[in-house]
Amino acid sequence: MLNLYSWQHDDFNKLNQLKHRLPTAILLAGTNAIGTHNLALNFIAAILCNKPLDNGNYCGICSSCILINQAIHPDLFYLNSDNDETIKNKSINVVKVRESINFVSTTPNSSALKIVFVENANLLTSSSANALLKILEEPPHYVVFILLSDNIKTILPTIRSRCHTFRVSKPNCEESLQYLTKNNIHNNNFWLGYYQNCPIFDAIITDEQLDLIISTLSMPSIDNIFNLTQTFDGKTISFSFVLEFIYKWMCDLALISSMASPQYFSQYIDKMNPLIAKLNQEKLFYVADQLNFLIKWQNHPLNYRLQIENILFQYQNIFSTKPYT
Ligand SMILES: [Zn+2]
Incomplete structure (x- = not known):
């Protein structure tokens, strides 16, 4: 206890x-x-x-x-x-x-x-x-x-x-900050923004894992996607955490592309800006819908890794000029 x-x-x-x-x-x-x-x-x-x-x-x-x-x-x-x-x-x-x-x-x-x-x-x-x-x-x-x-x-x-x-x-902002500092979580400001001042005990990932997911979302190459799904295998980090992370990232992409300020990832705006030029908004909303559906059915016993891979390949396609297949 x-x-x-x-x-x-x-x-x-x-x-x-x-x-x-x-x-x-x-x-x-x-x-x-x-x-x-x-x-x-x-x-x-x-x-x-x-x-x-x-x-x-x-x-x-x-x-x-x-x-x-x-x-x-x-x-x-x-x-x-x-x-x-x-x-x-x-x-x-x-x-x-x-x-x-x-x-x-x-x-x-x-x-x-x-x-x-x-x-x-x-x-x-x-x-x-x-x-x-x-x-x-x-x-x-x-x-x-x-x-x-x-x-x-x-x-x-x-x-x-x-x-x-x-x-x-x-907890209020100060209490959240104390919690994060006490638990050696370094990206304090990022997590406070991401969770709107509320530390998530079960889900906060290490700095290395955070770098990995951010670099995959900023550069969704096949290598990066496979590397990510191997690390985020559903054992230590929950499926819902990963889905929500990608969803929030996409919400911010949508906001930036509409000239609004990002809500969660303002710290990573430099990584998002290059994506905006290639972004197909129609595809973005389509994939966001898919994600929303998965988040609702996150307890469905489908293969965890395949689902994350699938959503990341769909995400990769947002930045392609090719029509949807
Ligand atoms: Zn007692």
Whole structure:
């Protein structure tokens, strides 16, 4: 369990206030990019701690705190998707929901409460959401559900209405900068612009990887494209990150070609300017549409590398005078 980030202390105190009359289900609305998962785990530790401090925080040394740190607490159930890396179309299986219902059917082992932690509520399918709803409607008195979601609009309204929604705070510019500096991320100004002041914990790439993707997009040769897809193989850097990166780059190309200022890549305007002369705007919008489609279906179990290659070859074609084939 990580300590709280600097922008999370207020949220944590507000959540601790809820402990006086704990709702049955709490929905934390915020992306993992701003550390929502970390905030949730700290809160769970504070709920389950056997000797909480006066300010409501967990003690860090009782048996409950130690078991949470080792992710083996008997009163905490992680309701998540399959861990199998080969499954790209991730969702929370209804079987797993039934396991969680079984888990709450008995009283707590070592704490006063039992917690079901839904680490990504957006992965609930309609059948798993309906199964979960049954227990949310009539939960045992000793159970608390903690749900995380980066897009609460996609969560079944019947589930949402059973939850106390808590909107997680984002870091401000200064806090983001401190985070980036502390984690040795050097292109601070670039990332602050790219994420609009919000550090993305899962996705920020190394300086070398950033150079590689920028040089491929500025010079989309066959060699560069193959080199990139070998490095960005989907294991360490997510598919959605790469797609979004290319999409934002293309948005900026469109802006510059319409005489507007770039939104994300102003630092790289020198690399974009030479592309503008060769740019076919009609093709650009066509490829941007394709990208948009892929971003929507990013969990589709198609070959990751082939898809990135395909989109980069289409991107390469934007700068060709040949008609579309
Ligand atoms: Zn403790």
